[in-house]
Amino acid sequence: MFSNVMAKSPWIVHVNCNSCNGCDIEVLACLTPLYDAERFGVINIGTPKQADIMVVTGSVNHKSVSVLKNIYDQMPEPKAVVAVGACASTGGIFHSCYNVLGGADKAVPVDVYVPGCCPKPESILDGIVQAAGILEEKRKNSNKVVAK
């Protein structure tokens, strides 16, 4: 019961950088009764200070990069980032636009990439559950650092 603590209640905060809303609707679809993300303990929380996983949709541009970094910095450790969709993973079809920096990994360290345009709710859920496992590893590693 006391092992795997972080993986059992991943609370997500959803950041829309520059998305066309396609991925956002799929993220919200995860919370509907059909896919029911709450059975994994997932809560879509409004404030980054209580979140464990940041779900980023859309490519990062010059306007949104500071907002994305700011929200990432407000999240308490341990934290993970899931890039949902082709745009958040690589920049997608916008990758060579003059105003676009690229995927979310250009601004913040991304742990899980969920490809697709737009990805299915099942694969988004899979990405969030994988990120929850990564959170647990991060917690164990940070404890080791403290113990040393």
Place this chain on the structure above:
Amino acid sequence: MNTLITVLLVLILAPISGCIFAGLDRKLTARLQSRVGPPILQPFYDFLKLINKENIVVNKSQNLYIFIYFIFAVTSLVLLVLGSDLLMIIFVYTIANVALIVGGMVTGSPYSKIGSQRETMAMLAYEPVLILYIIGMYMLTGSFNISSLDGAYMPLIAYLPIVFIAMLFIMSVKFKKSPFDFSTSHHAHQELVKGIFTEYSGPALALVELTHWYEYTFLLGLMFLFYKQNIVIGILIALFTFIFVIVIDNITARLTWKWLVKVTWTIVIGLSIINILVIYFLKLTIV
């Protein structure tokens, strides 16, 4: 010695029952929305996770206020179980809520300020009903002590039926459930973020969750007093209150604090006063 054992039992069992209530709440809500829902122990998993997180503090005193909130909520529950003075219990409980409101105010975030202001208005609405409940009990038993109910030949609910309905109404406010979840809510993050608790993270939020579990047990304990003579019926009343609050939570939309204050200060308090007046004029008593 007996008192010490009782206190220890309360300190251990109350959060367990509160945790199960919180888990049942989420499970029932999920089933009512035809979802599978999280496991019953999900609030406990959340708690374990939160104490493993980093604690980000905006204002040094915010954690102190949450600690005061915790201490006074636990004290009020312990006093309730020990059969102490109900008037004092409510005042101790009020201090807990005041600490919560001030804790929301000190963080400086506009969302927690809005949450605190709305919680103040909610307090304005529910405190008179709690006081009328105590007045009714005093008029029927001639004492503010909960232990005086043991010798009563009739339950409180027999002569305080309208106050019971008023308390059911108030429980929705106290559990911070829809339609009165305007001070803090899991579902209102578009307009409120997280209300009072916006700036709390990690272990501080875990303490808030723990206090909620004590508070759930305390509030259901207040409803239990309506039929203290028979433990089974008392617990059934408490369970009925809990399920009633959850069903109402699921079938209603969020209302404004103005609506709450209007309705409580006219209909709810008005009817409760009529109940008290009937007891006064008929000189009813249960001891």
